[in-house]
Amino acid sequence: MTPAQFEKQIEPRWEKLEQLLNEAEKSQPTANVDELPATFRQVCHDLSVAQHRMSPQRLTQRLNALAIRGYRVLERRSSGGWESFVRLLLVEFPQGVRAEAKLFWWCTALFYVPAVVMAAFTPSHPEWSMALLGPDGMAQIEGMYGEDTSPGEFMRDKFGSNFAMFCFYIWNNVSINFKTFAGGMLGGVGSLVVLLFNSLFLGAVAGYVHYSGNPATLYSFVAGHSAPELTGLVISAMAGMRLGLSVLRPGRLERRAALVLAGRKALPLLIGAATLTCIAAVIEGFWSAQNFAPTIKYAFGAINWLLLAAFLFFSGRGQTHAT
Numbered sequence: 001m002t003p004a005q006f007e008k009q010i011e012p013r014w015e016k017l018e019q020l021l022n023e024a025e026k027s028q029p030t031a032n033v034d035e036l037p038a039t040f041r042q043v044c045h046d047l048s049v050a051q052h053r054m055s056p057q058r059l060t061q062r063l064n065a066l067a068i069r070g071y072r073v074l075e076r077r078s079s080g081g082w083e084s085f086v087r088l089l090l091v092e093f094p095q096g097v098r099a100e101a102k103l104f105w106w107c108t109a110l111f112y113v114p115a116v117v118m119a120a121f122t123p124s125h126p127e128w129s130m131a132l133l134g135p136d137g138m139a140q141i142e143g144m145y146g147e148d149t150s151p152g153e154f155m156r157d158k159f160g161s162n163f164a165m166f167c168f169y170i171w172n173n174v175s176i177n178f179k180t181f182a183g184g185m186l187g188g189v190g191s192l193v194v195l196l197f198n199s200l201f202l203g204a205v206a207g208y209v210h211y212s213g214n215p216a217t218l219y220s221f222v223a224g225h226s227a228p229e230l231t232g233l234v235i236s237a238m239a240g241m242r243l244g245l246s247v248l249r250p251g252r253l254e255r256r257a258a259l260v261l262a263g264r265k266a267l268p269l270l271i272g273a274a275t276l277t278c279i280a281a282v283i284e285g286f287w288s289a290q291n292f293a294p295t296i297k298y299a300f301g302a303i304n305w306l307l308l309a310a311f312l313f314f315s316g317r318g319q320t321h322a323t
Contacts, residue, residue: 003055010046017043017066024073040070091316093272096265098312100238107238111195111230115203122207129204129211138212141205144221145213151221155289166285173229173277177236181243181270188244195237220294223301224287227308229280232273239269276308 020036047063097104122129130138144151155165176198183190209218246262247255287300 003050003053003059006050006053006055007059013039013042013046014063014066017070021066021069021073036070037074040067040074043067043070088268089272089275091319092268093275094312094315095319096268096272097235097238099265100242100269103238103241104234107195107234107241110192111199111234111237114196114199115206118200118203119206119210122204123210126208126211129208132201132204133208138208141208142213145209145215145218147214149214149217150291151217151289162285162289165289166281169281169284170278173232173281174274177232177270177273177277180233180236181240181266181273184237184240184243184266185247186244187248188241191237191240191244195233198233216294220297221288223297224304225280225283226301227280227304228276228283231308231312232276232280235269235273235276239266239273242266242269 017036017039020039024036043063044067047060047067050060050063118128133141143149144154176194180191180194180198183192183194206215206218209215242262243259243266246258250258253261283304288297
């Protein structure tokens with residue numbers, strides 16, 4: 001095929017890319033530009049073929065200019081500020097959870113089952129929870145969830161204000177999420193250890209409150225923020241496990257390439273989990289600490305669980321999956 005024949009045969013694709021770029025460069029595109037990435041890749045292939053065949057300079061310069069322009073447009077669109085962040089949270093995050101549904105439910109079971117078992121058995125065997133909580137932990141739990149105590153007043157006395165409580169919860173809970181995720185680098189073992197420890201600790205707290213405190217005080221306090229906080233922790237472990245599995249089972253890829261690919265899939269999960277944890281900190285600092293009636297707190301918590309389940313199940317359906 002001569003350069004003239006090559007240009008005549010492929011030129012409609014180049015013109016299509018120019019039209020897509022012209023549209024994408026507008027502040028508010030009026031036409032659909034979803035075909036831009038695929039067309040850009042095809043034109044880059046055309047450039048490679050033209051260079052390999054040593055086509056005339058006029059032809060390679062035109063293709064090279066198109067490739068540079070396409071790269072700049074795609075880079076601008078993919079790195080794009082609030083719009084990209086909102087898409088990540090509302091589309092890519094729930095899509096990522098659904099794409100790893102088996103891993104999500106496995107991590108969910110690994111978190112909740114040991115917690116329930118620990119909570120069920122420690123009232124009759126309090127030494128189990130005492131071993132995990134230690135003297136300071138038991139004293140704090142008795143101060144927060146005793147017969148005549150208020151968790152909100154206890155925490156305000158400790159930190160001075162609801163805002164200070166909120167800041168503490170942000171730092172503490174998000175750091176746990178990142179530790180859980182980072183543990184995945186050790187073949188997933190670190191994520192499992194952190195998840196299991198937090199599960200047993202949660203069960204120990206509930207069991208010890210049933211043994212020496214007021215369970216209604218505990219459950220009414222945690223009801224409002226439990227959905228985003230606990231789900232964020234599970235999803236952090238899920239993201240870490242995705243990294244760990246890519247190291248253990250890279251398939252046909254090199255381990256480094258498999259880890260990079262898994263990291264791209266795990267990033268929306270980690271950011272989404274951190275966002276859930278931040279939402280939980282807001283609720284915990286400014287709602288859970290208030291002295292509302294328990295029925296109101298339970299209703300608020302149930303609504304949060306339903307909203308979160310609906311979001312993870314429905315949000316992002318019908319949207320193009322991120323690659």
